[in-house]
Amino acid sequence: MKLYSYFRSSASYRVRIALNLKGLPYEYAAVHLLRDGGEQLTPEYRKIGPDGIVPSLVDGDIVLQQSLAIIEYLEETHPNPPLLPSLPADRAYVRAIALQIACEIHPLDNLRVLKYLKHELGVTDAAKDAWYKHWIDNGFRVLEARLASDARTGKFVFGDTPTIADLALVPQVFNALRFNVDMQPYPTIQRLYDEAMRHDAFVRAAPGQQPDAE
Amino acid sequence: MKLYSYFRSSASYRVRIALNLKGLPYEYAAVHLLRDGGEQLTPEYRKIGPDGIVPSLVDGDIVLQQSLAIIEYLEETHPNPPLLPSLPADRAYVRAIALQIACEIHPLDNLRVLKYLKHELGVTDAAKDAWYKHWIDNGFRVLEARLASDARTGKFVFGDTPTIADLALVPQVFNALRFNVDMQPYPTIQRLYDEAMRHDAFVRAAPGQQPDAE
Numbered sequence: 001m002k003l004y005s006y007f008r009s010s011a012s013y014r015v016r017i018a019l020n021l022k023g024l025p026y027e028y029a030a031v032h033l034l035r036d037g038g039e040q041l042t043p044e045y046r047k048i049g050p051d052g053i054v055p056s057l058v059d060g061d062i063v064l065q066q067s068l069a070i071i072e073y074l075e076e077t078h079p080n081p082p083l084l085p086s087l088p089a090d091r092a093y094v095r096a097i098a099l100q101i102a103c104e105i106h107p108l109d110n111l112r113v114l115k116y117l118k119h120e121l122g123v124t125d126a127a128k129d130a131w132y133k134h135w136i137d138n139g140f141r142v143l144e145a146r147l148a149s150d151a152r153t154g155k156f157v158f159g160d161t162p163t164i165a166d167l168a169l170v171p172q173v174f175n176a177l178r179f180n181v182d183m184q185p186y187p188t189i190q191r192l193y194d195e196a197m198r199h200d201a202f203v204r205a206a207p208g209q210q211p212d213a214e
Numbered sequence: 215m216k217l218y219s220y221f222r223s224s225a226s227y228r229v230r231i232a233l234n235l236k237g238l239p240y241e242y243a244a245v246h247l248l249r250d251g252g253e254q255l256t257p258e259y260r261k262i263g264p265d266g267i268v269p270s271l272v273d274g275d276i277v278l279q280q281s282l283a284i285i286e287y288l289e290e291t292h293p294n295p296p297l298l299p300s301l302p303a304d305r306a307y308v309r310a311i312a313l314q315i316a317c318e319i320h321p322l323d324n325l326r327v328l329k330y331l332k333h334e335l336g337v338t339d340a341a342k343d344a345w346y347k348h349w350i351d352n353g354f355r356v357l358e359a360r361l362a363s364d365a366r367t368g369k370f371v372f373g374d375t376p377t378i379a380d381l382a383l384v385p386q387v388f389n390a391l392r393f394n395v396d397m398q399p400y401p402t403i404q405r406l407y408d409e410a411m412r413h414d415a416f417v418r419a420a421p422g423q424q425p426d427a428e
Binding site for chain 2: 052068076093096107113120145146
């Protein structure tokens with residue numbers, strides 16, 4: 001398999017964790033999101049990823065986009081170790097947490113949106129930072145309450161083994177820490193992040209460990 | 215089952231189509247996203263949907279959030295008719311299309327984001343409209359190219375029966391039409407929308423058909 005990735009991309013990071021957890025070796029193809037206006041927007045990359053976003057995963061002659069769809073594909077084609085619980089209600093619970101991060105937080109705070117705010121709407125850096133933190137806080141507040149109270153929370157979001165929810169959570173926390181979000185109000189989220197970062201598959205997937213890290 | 219829904223909510227609309235396609239009767243609980251500052255933000259609703267967003271689906275003592283997680287749950291608990299193809303690569307393809315809409319377009323154009331632009335950033339109505347159309351066009355351009363060229367496109371996104379991709383596509387097109395987006399550049403998307411709207415399950419799920427329609 002070949003993963004088109006950018007070291008700091010949260011969506012790429014999710015897939016890197018999944019590949020590591022499932023013990024699947026892969027070739028790393030770096031796509032620099034900032035260099036030359038963004039390598040993901042070149043006609044060359046668009047042959048692989050027509051969306052102009054990372055990650056893309058190539059598995060033989062199958063080309064896959066969208067991190068959560070890629071992870072479900074890996075789950076179906078390489079079921080062990082599982083990244084989803086066995087009962088439908090529990091599967092829905094961990095998928096909902098992954099989707100809350102992937103749909104309610106991350107899309108609002110990614111690079112192209114911050115760029116649009118700055119260049120098209122001319123907002124100040126302070127207003128851009130406030131926007132960033134608003135959507136993180138908005139999402140983390142709900143998530144913290146849920147994770148702190150749900151009996152299913154263990155060392156990971158669902159019990160003591162990682163699921164797709166942790167694959168979404170860890171990169172989002174990494175991102176928040178990089179932007180100096182105050183994590184004090186989110187002790188459960190912080191704890192789950194710290195627990196995950198003791199796990200080799202998470203450590204090896206971290207941005208700083210990638211060949212294109214800066 | 216009981217669906218907490220707002221007639222115009224795209225995410226609620228996705229789940230309504232799924233329930234109809236699977237022939238599952240449900241009670242409709244209207245949550246008005248605008249009245250009194252938003253009924254979804256009341257402590258009463260938050261007991262069901264702590265995120266303060268719709269939809270939520272209650273199935274016995276199971277409470278579910280996030281439309282795509284709910285649809286996967288329905289798929290697992292009521293597999294017929296299937297809303298996902300059988301092969302992992304095809305499942306990933308339709309999931310990626312659903313996620314492209316749910317993660318790259320919809321989160322940027324939903325009500326609370328448009329509110330933030332207006333009230334917190336003080337952008338003009340014209341700039342707000344331009345923002346809305348930018349993210350629709352950005353997403354639809356990629357989607358049109360993909361759907362126009364992929365051999366799997368039929369009457370629906372994947373062949374001649376609806377999948378999760380159509381459940382995401384139809385509400386997004388409805389939304390775009392409501393905001394007068396020019397659909398001329400997207401003939402395949404428009405055709406797929408028109409085909410779907412000949413299908414009773416889609417018609418009955420449309421905003422105008424809901425008990426809380428205005």
